[in-house]
Amino acid sequence: MPVLNRVSRAAASIVIVVGIVAATVVSASALGTSGLASSAPWPVGVAIDQRETVGSPASVVASEFSQITAENAMKPDAIQPREGEFTFTGADRLIDFAQAHGLRVWGHTLVWHKQTPAWFFTDPITKQPLTDSPADRALLLERMRVHITTLATHLSTRYGAFGSSTNPIVAFDVVNEVIDEWETNGLRRSEWYRILGPSFIDSAFQIANDAFNAGKTVDPPVALFLNDYGTEWPKKRQAVMTVASGLLDRDIPLGGVGSQFHLTVGSSPVSDVGDTLDAFATLGVEQAVTELDASVSGTVTPEALSVQGEYFRAIGERLMRHPELFSVTVWGLNDSRSWRTGAPLLFNDDLSKKPSYDGLRAAVSPKVTPTPTGTTPTPTPTPTRTSLIPPTPTPTATSAVPTQPVPAATVPSSTKVPDAPTVVPLKPLQISRVTVSGKLRVGQRLVARVPSALPTNAQVTYQWYTVKSTGKKVAITKARSRTFTVPKRLKRSTIVVRVTASATGYERAVKWSRLITIR
Numbered sequence: 420m421p422v423l424n425r426v427s428r429a430a431a432s433i434v435i436v437v438g439i440v441a442a443t444v445v446s447a448s449a450l451g452t453s454g455l456a457s458s459a460p461w462p463v464g465v466a467i468d469q470r471e472t473v474g475s476p477a478s479v480v481a482s483e484f485s486q487i488t489a490e491n492a493m494k495p496d497a498i499q500p501r502e503g504e505f506t507f508t509g510a511d512r513l514i515d516f517a518q519a520h521g522l523r524v525w526g527h528t529l530v531w532h533k534q535t536p537a538w539f540f541t542d543p544i545t546k547q548p549l550t551d552s553p554a555d556r557a558l559l560l561e562r563m564r565v566h567i568t569t570l571a572t573h574l575s576t577r578y579g580a581f582g583s584s585t586n587p588i589v590a591f592d593v594v595n596e597v598i599d600e601w602e603t604n605g606l607r608r609s610e611w612y613r614i615l616g617p618s619f620i621d622s623a624f625q626i627a628n629d630a631f632n633a634g635k636t637v638d639p640p641v642a643l644f645l646n647d648y649g650t651e652w653p654k655k656r657q658a659v660m661t662v663a664s665g666l667l668d669r670d671i672p673l674g675g676v677g678s679q680f681h682l683t684v685g686s687s688p689v690s691d692v693g694d695t696l697d698a699f700a701t702l703g704v705e706q707a708v709t710e711l712d713a714s715v716s717g718t719v720t721p722e723a724l725s726v727q728g729e730y731f732r733a734i735g736e737r738l739m740r741h742p743e744l745f746s747v748t749v750w751g752l753n754d755s756r757s758w759r760t761g762a763p764l765l766f767n768d769d770l771s772k773k774p775s776y777d778g779l780r781a782a783v784s785p786k787v788t789p790t791p792t793g794t795t796p797t798p799t800p801t802p803t804r805t806s807l808i809p810p811t812p813t814p815t816a817t818s819a820v821p822t823q824p825v826p827a828a829t830v831p832s833s834t835k836v837p838d839a840p841t842v843v844p845l846k847p848l849q850i851s852r853v854t855v856s857g858k859l860r861v862g863q864r865l866v867a868r869v870p871s872a873l874p875t876n877a878q879v880t881y882q883w884y885t886v887k888s889t890g891k892k893v894a895i896t897k898a899r900s901r902t903f904t905v906p907k908r909l910k911r912s913t914i915v916v917r918v919t920a921s922a923t924g925y926e927r928a929v930k931w932s933r934l935i936t937i938r
């Protein structure tokens with residue numbers, strides 16, 4: 420185990436910004452305050468290219484999501500098509516857009532066997548493929564270093580230091596799709612592997628950590644991910660676990676593991692997805708869903724889209740058992756923009772919401788109890804969807820894909836709509852900031868604070884959740900307390916804080932904190 424890394428992280432002071440509770444009227448242009456991302460415990464991302472930075476697609480991205488990934492613009496062939504020729508224009512356009520709209524950016528990707536120009540693996544003089552000779556190995560390693568370092572230097576020059584308020588980059592896929600579960604050591608035989616051997620993964624993380632995090636392993640500003648597809652398959656899941664554990668055992672600065680989750684309705688069991696989330700939660704590093712989509716198999720009919728809606732809801736509910744996820748990203752905005760067939764996304768091409776959107780939205784949204792105007796709202800939140808964060812572990816979900824088509828009407832089309840014929844609409848109560856501070860040491864107290872003024876009748880509830888190394892979630896306290904003592908059993912675990920504010924005449928507001936990781 421990377422002892423130094425984990426011990427020093429465990430003792431690190433933390434200050435986590437969750438949001439300031441403030442009663443504000445949400446204007447139409449206030450981005451991300453009412454969309455899909457607003458009620459989910461984790462940032463919700465979408466893969467985009469420049470087409471989604473203008474016009475109505477841009478409005479949907481900015482209002483529904485809180486993070487973006489460049490679908491292609493940060494891949495090696497886009498950044499350095501010819502050796503020494505760097506083109507940042509496409510990437511900058513997306514990051515500028517994110518910066519302008521307060522969205523986080525997930526970097527994708529540094530080292531991959533696809534969309535990587537052949538020159539990386541070719542001798543510049545003989546034009547022959549590089550071999551595994553010491554000279555060729557040194558050349559390829561240097562090319563990796565130059566590629567990663569030049570990109571990182573550009574990004575910190577243009578957007579300010581990583582981790583600063585002007586730089587929206589929060590994570591990077593350092594290695595993409597390097598796992599092959601059918602190989603004895605679980606590693607894909609790519610050109611990277613053929614020339615450098617298995618150590619290319621270690622090198623990529625070390626170079627990336629120097630470039631993006633100045634070598635910091637305690638609270639690094641950019642989370643460095645190993646990302647792969649098919650992690651829902653048990654054999655692949657196991658291979659990822661083995662490779663990731665090996666990296667951590669060798670003290671390689673692995674920041675997290677990403678599951679792409681390119682799923683198919685009816686043939687990717689929700690239970691497999693859930694088992695992977697539970698397994699990766701035991702690694703003690705961040706975990707993210709990086710490229711979620713779910714294709715309809717066969718003809719895309721209204722019935723099939725309803726079933727897809729139910730499937731997205733079931734997936735969403737399973738994801739909700741992991742409020743500590745770093746982020747959940749869907750791989751594209753609307754169906755015709757997907758790299759897959761089978762209408763796998765959340766929006767139609769006219770940008771209207773599909774049942775898949777409604778299903779996911781229903782799963783991630785805290786249920787709001789209608790509050791009659793003029794009466795005091797219930798101070799303690801009572802989510803009607805018990806699977807939101809169960810206080811005790813819930814049984815593993817089996818595939819929730821119904822065999823019969825489900826009418827669209829069974830998928831809730833929106834949340835936060837009280838049935839009561841309320842005459843005066845409730846004002847929005849927005850939680851935008853809360854700080855959580857304290858020392859991440861066993862026995863220490865963490866304190867959550869709401870730094871700004873609230874309406875005089877407001878009541879704020881704090882709930883602390885943990886994800887133990889088993890991957891199960893336990894509500895430690897559900898009191899109206901603002902302090903939380905770090906117990907022994909939370910080692911190698913994470914903490915998530917849910918803050919709920921209620922006030923007469925206002926809608927209830929809910930915000931989830933970023934996780935605190937205890938190693």
Ligand code: XIL
Nearest residue numbers: 490491527595648679710750757758
């Ligand atoms: C896909 C893009 O969506 C397409 O536009 C492109 O033509 C090919 O790549 N796994 C990944 C992504 O890590 O980069 C891929 O994106 C989809 C599969």
